[in-house]
Amino acid sequence: MRHPALIPLSRDHRHALALALRCRKQALGQLKPLGQEGLRERAREARDFFSLHLATHFHAEEAGLFPMMESLAAESAPLIGRLKQEHERLRSLVAAMEASEGLGKLLFEFGDLLEGHVRREERELFPLFETRIGESEADAIGHRIKALLAGHG
Helix, strand or coil, X not given: XXXXXXXXXXXXXXXXXXHHHHHHHHHCCCCCCCHHHHHHXXXXXXXXXXXXXXXXXXXXXXXXXXXXXXXXXXXXXXXXXXXXXXXXXXXXXXXXXXXXXXXXXXXXXXXXXXXXHXXXXXXXXXXXXHHHCCHHXXXXXXXXXXXXXXXXX
16 A cells, blocks of 8 residues: 555656557557547546546655655665656657657657656565555645645645
């Protein structure tokens, strides 16, 4: 069971994993509509999901979770560095989806990276949080994450 401070992020992760799968399947021609129409439709879905959910989610992690984790659990720094780089790559992939060229490759890479990123957070970062962060600090981080996700920070 996830620590309550992390549940809002984990909830977003479930939706992100479903999108990642659809992006990869679309890129491989396994979802209808096929061809350019399907690729454009999926790219639009990925851009919309990013702007409505992931951008805020990334901000909550970068401004609320990551700094506190690095401060309270120094061993998390290399992992957090990698996660920040993945955030930047995901942002650039979404921006590149504005073009209509190479959408299949972009969607596959986006889906593949997004899935790996979510799994890294769920399987590595969150367990580290749950074992290394004290309850009062975890509660403070949880309140900060909720505020950032709500757009108040």
